[in-house]
Amino acid sequence: MSKILIIDKDVEICKTLNNLFIKEGYDVCVANTGKEGILKVKEENPDIIILEPKLSDMDGISLIKEHLPTVENKSIIILTEYGNVDMAVQSMKLGVFDYIIKPPEEKKLLLSIKNALETKLLRQKVKDLSDQFYVACKAYFFIGNDPSIKRILEMAKKVASTDVTILIEGESGVGKEQIARLIHAHSLRKDKPFIAIDCGTFPDSLIESEFFGYEKGAFTGADKRKPGQFEIAEGGTIFLNEISNLPLSAQQKLLRVLQEREIQHLGGTKTIKIDVRILSDSNVSLEKRVLNKEFREDLYHRLNEFKIIVPPLRERGDDIFLLSNYFLEEANKGFYKQVRGFSDDVKELFLLYHWPGNVRELKSTVKRAVLLADDIVMIEHLPPAIQLLKNTIKPIETIQNQEETEAEEEVPYKSKFKKNRLLLESERKVILGLLKKYDNNRTKTAKELGITRRALYYKLKKLDL
Ligand SMILES: Nc1ncnc2c1ncn2[C@@H]1O[C@H](COP(=O)(O)OP(=O)(O)OP(=O)(O)O)[C@@H](O)[C@H]1O
Ligand SMILES: [Mg+2]
Incomplete structure (x- = not known):
């Protein structure tokens, strides 16, 4: 039921409007001062506000300006007996939905409320849709043009439409979850849920109930039946984040589910068939964990029908x-x-x-x-941490001097970019000299300069070499 808040110092008008709105099926609340109105907006969260701007303790226009966030203004209808063009213009500028002079025609007022509610609903729908669109776009997003990334994206799209389990490995923060979302978004399951479960956050005792759900009374505190994440993801994808953190006891249960494709609630006897695709990621090598006997080999093979390794940035x-x-x-x-x-x-x-x-x-x-x-x-x-690197960089002149005196030694220095043309010129000379010295071998040149190959490529590009 939509809720209307009337803010007006005139008690009689409030009573009349209250009765009219209740008869029309609205929920109504009333405030006779500005202060009370502000409080009611917070407490009651009304859909529409009918506001008389002449209040005993404040002026309605500043009430809107200072106390009501802009988005709510579009749900405000000004109802006043002191109407004038100036105030009408001011309130419209503030985004007020309608401006009506007292005494209002009932039909006109009710129509205005109906329109304001419809507009509010439409606004909400547009927002929901754009939020969904944003999430969908984000899911498809994986910025990268490096050949290593292009290869991964091609692979990911190819395996997306199949149901193979995929293990994504790579250092922390390289975008493993982003790749998992991309795979889901390109799969036939894209309209079904994508559920990410963080394997490191649940204590042993909670993993089973969280993954597979429980029946009422299964343990102290289980006051109602609850489905697990595997059921919630039905038809979609489960992403097991940082699978290497899964305790051995839970690994065995997960293996059974992957083999049988069915689950049982904790404290229940019924088996429930599940249809989910499993993706998982790890920022340590799962193979090494297997070698160290910290991860079950059989589960590793089940999870690793296909492996994607994401390179560091x-x-x-x-x-x-x-x-x-x-x-x-x-x-x-x-x-x-x-x-x-x-x-x-x-x-x-x-x-x-x-x-x-x-x-x-x-x-x-x-x-x-x-x-x-x-x-x-x-x-x-x-x-x-990044600024500190600046101090480890030596100016280009030093490079040249050292280049002359320590030509045969490996010199652990790094160059510095300067906008000054002269310095760019000497930098160009040093790099050209080293490239010549190493027969155009960029790895050796970069090593001697004490910078990465990538940094060297950047310099070459910048110096037009
Ligand atoms: N290629 C990319 N394009 C755009 N955003 C990216 C890309 N890769 C990663 N991100 C963003 O970087 C952040 C980290 O990515 P993500 O969570 O996927 O990494 P992760 O490898 O799963 O990290 P962790 O190992 O810490 O869980 C996220 O906010 C993600 O949206
Ligand atoms: Mg992650």
């Missing part, structure tokens, strides 16, 4: 720039900012940094930097 070439630009745009939207990009120094550090937390770390680094930056992300907007 530092091995994905220029993808770091694709991803950082994407996260920059995302953060700009989220924070209503217009940060334009990253300084050359920052790009250089992005290439040199090891990124132990991979894409997740890059995402939070960029988000934080966008919050701090005004126009361009500079070194001072980066977390200290």
Whole structure:
């Protein structure tokens, strides 16, 4: 039932409207002052507010401006006997839905309420749809252009339409769950649930009931029957996040379910057939766990009908720039900012940094930097761990001097980008010299410069070499 809040100092009008709205089947609440009105908005969460702007303790327009969030304004109908053009214009500017002069025509007022409710419903539907669309788009999203990533995406799409179990391995934060979601989104199960279960978060005693559900009275506190995640995911995909954390006792139960394709509630006797596809991920090598007898070999083979290994961010070439630009745009939207990009120094550090937390770390680094930056992300907007790298970089002149004196030794130094043309020129000379020295071998050149191959490629590109 829709709820209407009347805010008006005139007790008689409140009574009349109250009776009219109740007769029409609405739920009604009344406030006679602005203060009371603000309280009722919070407590009652009305769908529509009928507001007389002339109140004893405050003016209705400032009440809307200061105390009602914009989204609620579209559900406000002003009902006033002190109507004037100025106030009407002001309230419309604030997004008020309608402006009616007292005494209101019953039909007109009721029609306005009906329209406001319909608009509210439509707004909600549009929001729900765009949320769903966003989630769907996100599921399809995996930014990356490096050959290693392209190969993975092709593989993922190929196996998506089958029901093989897939094990996704890779360091923390490389995007394993994102790949799992992508596989689900490209499968025939895409309209059914995708349920991610974190295998490390449940104590041994809870895993069985969480995975497979329980009957009323199965244990102390089980006051009603509850389905498990495997039932909730029926027809869809279960994603077992960090499967290496699954205790041995639970591994055996999971193996049985994978073999039999049926489950039993804890405390129950009935078997329930299930149709779910299993994907799992791990940021340690599951094979090593098997060798160490920490993971059941039979379960490993069941989970690993197909394996995808996602490389760390530092091995994905220029993808770091694709991803950082994407996260920059995302953060700009989220924070209503217009940060334009990253300084050359920052790009250089992005290439040199090891990124132990991979894409997740890059995402939070960029988000934080966008919050701090005004126009361009500079070194001072980066977390200290990355900023510190700056101190390990030696200026280019040192490289040249050392190059001359220690030509035959392996020199553990790193170069520094400077916008100054002269320095770029000397940098070009050093790199060309080393490339010549190593017969164009870029790995050796990068090693001597003390930078990664990726950083060297970036430099070559930047120096037009
Ligand atoms: N290629 C990508 N494109 C866009 N966003 C990505 C990409 N890879 C990862 N992300 C984002 O980075 C974050 C970490 O990704 P995800 O959770 O998939 O990593 P993970 O490998 O499962 O991490 P963990 O091992 O810590 O569970 C998420 O916010 C995800 O949306
Ligand atoms: Mg994960």
